Amino acid sequence: MNGKQAAGQKAIDEIKEGMTIGLGTGSTVYYFLEALAEKVADGFELTGVATSQKTIDLAKEWRIPMLPLNEVTKIDVTIDGADEVDSQLSGIKGGGGALLYEKLVAKASDRRIWIVDSSKKVEQLGTFPLPVEVVPFGWKHVEAYFTGKGYHPKLRCSADGQPYVTDAHHNILDLHLQSITNAEELANELDHLTGVVEHGLFIGMTEKVIIGYPDGHTETLER
Numbered sequence: 001m002n003g004k005q006a007a008g009q010k011a012i013d014e015i016k017e018g019m020t021i022g023l024g025t026g027s028t029v030y031y032f033l034e035a036l037a038e039k040v041a042d043g044f045e046l047t048g049v050a051t052s053q054k055t056i057d058l059a060k061e062w063r064i065p066m067l068p069l070n071e072v073t074k075i076d077v078t079i080d081g082a083d084e085v086d087s088q089l090s091g092i093k094g095g096g097g098a099l100l101y102e103k104l105v106a107k108a109s110d111r112r113i114w115i116v117d118s119s120k121k122v123e124q125l126g127t128f129p130l131p132v133e134v135v136p137f138g139w140k141h142v143e144a145y146f147t148g149k150g151y152h153p154k155l156r157c158s159a160d161g162q163p164y165v166t167d168a169h170h171n172i173l174d175l176h177l178q179s180i181t182n183a184e185e186l187a188n189e190l191d192h193l194t195g196v197v198e199h200g201l202f203i204g205m206t207e208k209v210i211i212g213y214p215d216g217h218t219e220t221l222e223r
């Protein structure tokens with residue numbers, strides 16, 4: 001047992017038969033999907049809506065029934081991970097590169113629950129580099145803007161050294177900010193920048209956070 005596994009398994013208590021469930025992305029969500037697959041194997045009926053190709057692949061492997069976002073009108077709850085969470089339950093997401101689809105699914109959901117291990121709890125957001133999804137056309141100009149603002153952007157690359165490409169065929173600039181003093185102001189700036197498709201600041205976008213600890217116990221924070 002580790003913190004991610006504890007949080008992922010605990011989230012299964014939130015699932016009721018017949019629900020449509022947003023399925024996040026990442027190594028913590030993996031444990032939730034594993035637990036969900038057991039329920040499906042036992043005959044439990046539900047529908048999943050994935051936030052990434054990685055999650056679609058896992059869900060297919062584990063025979064979790066899936067529909068694309070366009071084919072559902074309502075998502076009862078979304079279970080997703082996060083890279084940092086503060087005491088207001090705001091956070092940074094997108095370490096796994098799925099921030100755009102994660103935000104779309106989150107916005108279409110009635111309830112949103114994050115599952116994290118205890119290392120993700122922070123006093124102030126910003127130690128984790130903030131992912132900003134940008135269109136490939138002219139991204140260097142967006143990068144230059146961020147450099148000018150002192151945001152220390154770095155183009156995310158894959159293991160082969162090539163620019164990382166998201167499921168929506170964009171690139172990611174990670175902003176190495178160290179700390180974010182006014183997350184709302186920064187989110188507003190990024191929301192209005194041409195060339196930026198989405199950013200990893202999720203402010204007021206979750207109602208509950210399940211935190212898993214290395215000894216297997218969990219803590220739940222609610223707004």
Ligand SMILES: O=C(CO)[C@H](O)[C@H](O)COP(=O)(O)O
Pocket residue numbers: 024025026027028029080081082083092093094095096097098099102
């Ligand atoms: O935002 C995400 C992917 O875009 C993930 O939820 C986030 O990176 C946490 O991942 P993990 O559970 O592997 O630590």
